[in-house]
Amino acid sequence: MSANINKPRTYWQSVRSRLRRDPVTLSCAGIIIGIVLLSIFAPLIAPANPYDANMLNRLAPIGSPGYPLGADELGRDMLSRLIYGGRISLIMGLLPVFLALLIGASCGIIAGYVGGRTNMLIMRTMDIFYAFPSVMLAIAISGAIGAGIENGLLSLTLVFIPPITRVSESITVQIKSLDFIDAARATGASNSRIILSHIIVNALGPIFIYCTSLVSVSIIIASGLSFLGLGVSPPEADWGLMLSTLRQSIYVNPWVCALPGVMIFTTSLCFNLMSDGLRSAMDVKM
């Protein structure tokens, strides 16, 4: 037997080759990795202590000696604070989506697979939370339970569970109607086996893509909560909080005040572009 020369490419091989020809997605992934690395190694990279206040250099303009990106309203080095700020801002962007993915995908897959009353119960409950625009839901919960990182994480997780459940449910229903599921059942596969080795494997890709698009929403809302004083508390370095405290100083040194927002914007834009790129590379239709 001769080896098959024209071996067809596997799904993942073609995804990889499509991604390789997509410079936008690749550079966005690169920027995100860069921001993540900067945050992780912040103590090694940041030129100054992000909490060192110096009243003499308050609101130093961009390019001042010793302050490459200027200084904030307490004379702390902006560059260092921006680097450190990625730590909380990224966690606040990624962790809620990840937690909501675990809970929402489980609920959605169960609802979609079991159907009937279970579906009704789960999906109608989610509908209630759908009656709130996402920003308002996050602010309502955070406002009621109070400020703080943990509370912010909790409220954001709750915000993302309903949409992820909905998407997971509709994907599961679609997959469930395909012939190979019937075939699996005909061979005597149990429900748990069908869910674990057929449904999840096929549903996780599209659900994951959907979640990557939520990360940018999560970063924007999380920073928004901090901006309102509902997230991180001072003197912590967080992009949203920095934007909020610097807002008072826009008449003194406007462009330094806008810097934290540039970081939020860049990160969220890169996540969105990467999500779009992955979606078309993986050929997911939603």
Place this chain on the structure above:
Amino acid sequence: MFVYFIKRLLYALPIAVGVTVFVFSLVYLGGDPLDAVLPDDATAADVQEIKEIYGFDKPLPVQYITWLGRAITGDFGTSIGTGQPVADEISRAIVNTLILAICSALTGFPFAVFLGTLAGYYHGQRADKIVSGFAITGVSVPHYWLAIVLVIVFSVELNILPSLGMGPGGSEDWTLDWAHAKHLILPVIGGSIISMGIIARSMRAAVAEILNQEFVRALRSKGLSESRIAYHVMKNALPSILGVVGLEIGSLMGGSILIETIFSWPGAGFLLNEAIFRRDLPVLQGTILVLAMFFVILNLIVDISQTFVDKRIIRT
């Protein structure tokens, strides 16, 4: 058709009830709601008395029913911060929020629908790439930051547009003139940017998908002019337009808190922000309930108007 309306109404009812239960329980999410009001040295007898006055001594379901009964008649209690009826404060604020939302919906949204349609038509071509670029930038912008940048550019640097309040001298009596319109420009741009991005993106996807369907090819082969084909495409895209625009008007109102805080716009979001910092729970509850109910009703209107423009929806 009529049966469908009734069904749809019945379907919205449990959601509305669920929303009220959630809003009611918000007060208890943060622990004992009286903690915020009572002084630290309150005696047990004082606490008991206050509990009785506010009805906190009764079991939760009873409290919920009482609260709901009052809320339905428009009585949201008195504000802890100002001592005024919450309903008065909310109705004043919600009008101001509506002014912002309607202005955004009338200016930015049609523009976004147009751009998205254009992108869908020229799918993959240069016009599409430009619009898609703008749209993805729009959905990625932290709108509160954009609002600050707009203030920096137009109020601080150029000094041509006001950055605070609804009208000259902080007046809250809104009229339609240039002096008041000037105050609207920045909040409208800042508030609607994300929604515009979302609308453009959904329109692009909807139009591109419709153009791919066979009936369009059939129309083309029939020799129909491009403008007639465009008419058919738009007719089919109308339910999607209604859906996404309705959803985004709701988001505008619900997301108003950040924009209104930045521009000191005395709307529902601004009120909500004040309520959160004063721990003014009746105002917090009332505002969220009213905004959420707006959203429920808006969804209902969208669903029903969708069936008017496309009767096929009823069957699904």
